[in-house]
Amino acid sequence: MALMVPESISSSASQGEQILYRILREKLPDDFLVWYKQVVESNYIDFLIIAPNFGLLIIQVITWYPSQVNGTDINKIKLFSSPEKNQKIELNNSPSYLDIPGRRTRKRSIKINEKEDTFSLWTNPYQELIDQLLVKLQKYQILTQLHEDNQQKLAFPCNYGLLFSNITAEQAQEKNIDKLLSPSQIIYRNELFYSQSISSEELVNRLIKTFTNTFTFSPLNNEQIDTIKAVIFPEIAIKLIPASLYSVPNNIKFKNESYVFKTLDHRQECIVRSIGDGHRIIYGVAGSGKTLILLSHAKLLVTLTTEYSRIVREVSNNHPAESRMQSVEPLLVTPYFINIHEYTFTYRQQLDLTGLIGRAMSVSYLPREGLAYEQLIDRFQELYQRFRDESGFIYMVYRTSVHLGEKQ
Numbered sequence: 001m002a003l004m005v006p007e008s009i010s011s012s013a014s015q016g017e018q019i020l021y022r023i024l025r026e027k028l029p030d031d032f033l034v035w036y037k038q039v040v041e042s043n044y045i046d047f048l049i050i051a052p053n054f055g056l057l058i059i060q061v062i063t064w065y066p067s068q069v070n071g072t073d074i075n076k077i078k079l080f081s082s083p084e085k086n087q088k089i090e091l092n093n094s095p096s097y098l099d100i101p102g103r104r105t106r107k108r109s110i111k112i113n114e115k116e117d118t119f120s121l122w123t124n125p126y127q128e129l130i131d132q133l134l135v136k137l138q139k140y141q142i143l144t145q146l147h148e149d150n151q152q153k154l155a156f157p158c159n160y161g162l163l164f165s166n167i168t169a170e171q172a173q174e175k176n177i178d179k180l181l182s183p184s185q186i187i188y189r190n191e192l193f194y195s196q197s198i199s200s201e202e203l204v205n206r207l208i209k210t211f212t213n214t215f216t217f218s219p220l221n222n223e224q225i226d227t228i229k230a231v232i233f234p235e236i237a238i239k240l241i242p243a244s245l246y247s248v249p250n251n252i253k254f255k256n257e258s259y260v261f262k263t264l265d266h267r268q269e270c271i272v273r274s275i276g277d278g279h280r281i282i283y284g285v286a287g288s289g290k291t292l293i294l295l296s297h298a299k300l301l302v303t304l305t306t307e308y309s310r311i312v313r314e315v316s317n318n319h320p321a322e323s324r325m326q327s328v329e330p331l332l333v334t335p336y337f338i339n340i341h342e343y344t345f346t347y348r349q350q351l352d353l354t355g356l357i358g359r360a361m362s363v364s365y366l367p368r369e370g371l372a373y374e375q376l377i378d379r380f381q382e383l384y385q386r387f388r389d390e391s392g393f394i395y396m397v398y399r400t401s402v403h404l405g406e407k408q
Contacts, residue, residue, distance in 0.1 A: 002028035003266045005035045006273055010385060016061045016165020016192065017046060023195050024049070027203045033266070037385045039307060040232055041132045043125060044382040049207070050228060052219040055157035057210055060126060065166045072176040124180065126160040134158060136231050141258040142224055142248045145217065155224070156217050161210040163187040184209040218249035223260045230261030235299040236269050238262040238292055264289070264296055272296045274389055301348070301397045304387045308396065311383065315376050316365045328403050337405030349396045353384045356394060
């Protein structure tokens with residue numbers, strides 16, 4: 001049974017995600033690590049898999065229905081925004097409202113232009129993500145390997161695949177979806193449901209076929225896997241230390257000035273990602289990692305707030321209100337005040353999904369209708385699924401700095 005992060009999946013996840021989560025957890029061997037709903041290089045990924053004899057694989061679950069696909073070109077798919085192919089999108093001419101905790105916000109009604117608003121264009125972002133990971137991972141000598149058959153120069157395969165949970169192979173051929181990637185990189189609905197009855201070995205072999213750049217490599221050891229984890233998920237990194245002869249397999253040349261990361265173990269990481277609101281008592285003997293858990297949780301909280309701010313800035317086209325900051329330099333250099341002291345106050349806000357969306361919609365410069373609004377809500381839902389605790393809450397962290405001085 002694979003080690004999963006998190007250790008359970010929300011009932012609000014799509015059917016395809018729930019089935020794949022269960023298959024990976026129950027069918028993969030014990031040395032497989034699987035992360036669900038995480039952010040990697042500012043991209044939301046559904047599943048990330050690492051194993052010593054396997055490599056690194058990202059699987060993205062695509063939930064479109066055949067009727068949504070209007071056309072396919074190289075690496076691009078034109079989609080109907082509506083699940084029904086010929087269904088028009090209409091808004092009532094009367095004012096409509098969006099429910100926000102504690103208030104009601106008017107949503108202006110507009111006439112939908114079918115040619116512009118009925119369609120959206122999907123461009124495959126995952127090859128670019130893999131390329132970004134390759135650049136980062138190749139900086140660590142213990143993860144590289146010079147081999148004539150290995151174009152990526154890593155000591156292990158690294159690739160991605162797509163799972164179309166609502167489209168069969170036959171339907172994909174009709175829509176030319178099968179032309180997007182190498183056939184082995186795409187899993188369809190019929191294969192997904194068949195996979196529920198296959199053996200562990202058959203599942204691993206099927207996932208290995210997803211790698212388009214295959215070569216013989218030595219199994220990754222614990223220090224190599226920890227370094228991969230730290231590069232992908234910086235919030236669980238503990239420290240960077242010099243590598244030793246035990247950091248690499250025997251057939252890989254070891255160079256001086258090579259480094260490896262120490263990271264939280266699986267159980268510690270699951271605790272960090274599940275800590276909820278309120279006071280918590282962390283038990284453990286001396287040296288068991290209690291402080292590390294709290295520090296990593298603090299980094300995770302900062303990551304959530306940073307991701308939220310990034311989404312808002314991107315969607316608002318870097319609205320000035322999102323980057324405003326008053327300089328305190330005039331106060332520090334003025335001759336009119338002395339004994340100036342800075343006081344910092346931190347506040348943590350508990351939010352469920354409705355509260356998160358309401359928090360965002362309380363500002364005036366974010367979209368409240370149309371495709372841009374729908375995409376914004378999708379991104380907030382992904383953010384919520386990644387950071388939610390077992391009680392269904394996430395926590396935004398705010399910091400206010402106050403400078404006080406005495407009048408001269």
